[in-house]
Amino acid sequence: MLQKKMYLNGEWVDARSGETREIINPYNQEVIAIVPEADVEDAKQAIKIAREAFDNGEWSHLPGAERGHKLFLLAEKIEENKQELAELETLDTGKTVTESIADMEDIAGVFRYFAGLADKDGGEVIESPIPHSTSMVVREPVGVCGQITPWNYPLLQAAWKLAPALAAGNTMVIKPSEITPLTTIRVTELMEEVGIPEGVVNVVLGPGATVGNELAESEEVDLISFTGGGATGRKIMKAAAGNFKKIALELGGKNPNVVFADADFETAVDQALNAAYFHAGQVCSAGSRLIVEESIKDAFVKELVERTKGVKLGSGFEEDTEMGPLISAEHLAKVERYVEIGQEEGAKLLVGGSRPEDPELQNGFFYLPTILDGCTRDMTVIQEEIFGPVITVETFKTEDEAIELANDSNYGLAGAVWTNDMYKANRVTRALRMGTTWVNDFHPYFPQAPWGGYKQSGIGRELGHIGLEEYQETKHIFQNLDPQPVHWFTKK
Template structure:
């Protein structure tokens, strides 16, 4: 594929295939069509990658279906060895993959490095978890019978991943699927396919047999429609918006196809008055502006007890103003650009709506000035107060660098506000009071709660939401079970 732009990272680009990966081979695809990958910091074209045609997607499914017969029969130890080798290669190539991530996503290089480490951690964790896919022997109630429960791979799996964490979210799906004995067709977001391709190169170099994992990039609606129409694809795992998730559920109904859906979030943060205010303010700024607010578990509604309101707000504004906005390849950058113009315009729309309805901008609230910001999708880290519940920032996921702050008086009131949303992915609680903590955590309607932890997702534990944030779990033993079916074997001994 053609490389474009005058980049210092040209050697990194030359080292990667940047093609479709089907049946163990890198291919330009049958249509000859390509799609540009844009650097959101500069709007330059990094590289052109192939658009998969319907025929390419069908070839990938064919390859996965053929490979399933062999891969599912390999021992867990054989599969684990390949996954462990892939994890080692990802770690060896950390800097290369991290720079690709910063180029196509825009996030600071220090955040990209951490994500690559987590990606490797998923492959290593599931390499070990593959060996712990235990069955059960169930006590019989009728003499002369035995009951076995065995867990087997569901079959061919399609994974659809978003742009904001292109390594982490791919590994979170692909690693457990492969560990379970499934074969995979992966479709990364067309805006950020480069990291996925680099990870698949690690899988190939680790000795993954042809057809076991395939990668296609291109039109999301066209590709997903092929996944849903093909009966050989037994399960689809999707991370994205609730709107798209609802459409996928409708398509899945035709064949009763298994789904895992990690959808939208609208995470609240509740700051109680017993906290160290400076630590809580610094924590909130770190949590909110990680990946420029473009995370599904990003704090979107920050509720602060009125007793500490003035001091907390002042310190949050001070810490926010200290953030360095710039190109993610600069080691000193704290906050990079938004992913594209649509993302930028949504942030602007939310801030303009809030201001029109009475909100006050304490810092940010506009595109930055300066030569380096003339191109790219930039918006200053923003803090808002005087928030009302009819504003877009109160009821929608902004997915950007906007922090709305709201005071509260008592615990019951703020829990009601926190739960007043159709979403239920994550929530955060800042307190040192153990009784308050237990009460609030148990009453919050979310799949995860971070207590002084703004990154609760980890490969050892399940990640998932409730309500319209989806269903199905990723991470931990629970993540492996999503790719298994339980078979009951009932045996009569004396026949």
């Protein structure tokens, strides 16, 4: 069993209170680690350290190329240790090692991408309308950043926040989810190895209601970035209003997967499984809303049900496992209740809808992949994010109806369109009110492209050059090269 600590000002420390938390493996509920359980005072100390490091430290004043070099080194360290990191991630989250290794490769790519951007934006000179003057625009770091990451992609989401913040020259306090902190701790150890200065990155472990709230409320924090649920996002927005700090929120989605009759049938079915069941559906961009053209609906759903029955549940460390457990008993109960509500509101259960009977899975938080048919837009399971391996089925007859159904949501994170008619694909994707739209694919993302949502899916963007700009302030510098008196109220 691992014994881990928090990271403040370059030192590994316990919580001031001495409180600890057990970290549980969701596959079998075994305790895999003991970590500190911080409180408000620990958070305040971390913020103070980050403030001092920004105001008086070297990091924000280093040339961008030097910061970028550190991030390149970190990317190499992550690649060198990707097997260890992947196994930690699987222990912590229950996902398959195959998924976790892919995450680590993506994470290295994120740090490498922002390392390359660190020295690329030297500002710009703009033409001044005033004679004998210069005018330029520069970008500077925001300052102290509070970063709160979720439990489903602990290190990936941390990388999306840490990499641009570091590249821009900020200091930060990061709070990983209290139930999945292990890979964030390990990467912080790698940051030590590559020489990220003391106080630049501080890791506080503890609940969102205390530690996270302090990060959002503190007037010493200049930006708060949060990935998680909408209810918490609203609380963070209110808390951040105290000093009008910048906010960046990614708040989930209820993502449509629209299949037209002219799509490649086999590929669309296969990708519908991937869209909804990848990481047991615990993905903000999961394609849980299957919206299929009426003429192929029966055949499509029949095939989907048959393949769903064959999905292999098990340990993330077994090669043939296709889907691991949900994250916790609490979350399992939440998913179960949503499926019950769906049936109470008129949806038809076609497959799944219960915990597995396999004796080997009884100690884990497993839930069978599930399909609910006959769903309508007014149902709770259509409008609310289930965050589990549940597909809801809706049908349409016309292109306009498909667009209307897909957009009928408070969320707007991502969506996909399946068709062999590229003119139709262009019309539909342009009409969808979502931050990312895929055509004949689902789930791909890469560091060069921005990620974020419309409507209640959040504020701001991560990744891409826009992701770097979230962690920067824009300053205009005007210089008069021939100053002259203006004789303001001068008496003659």
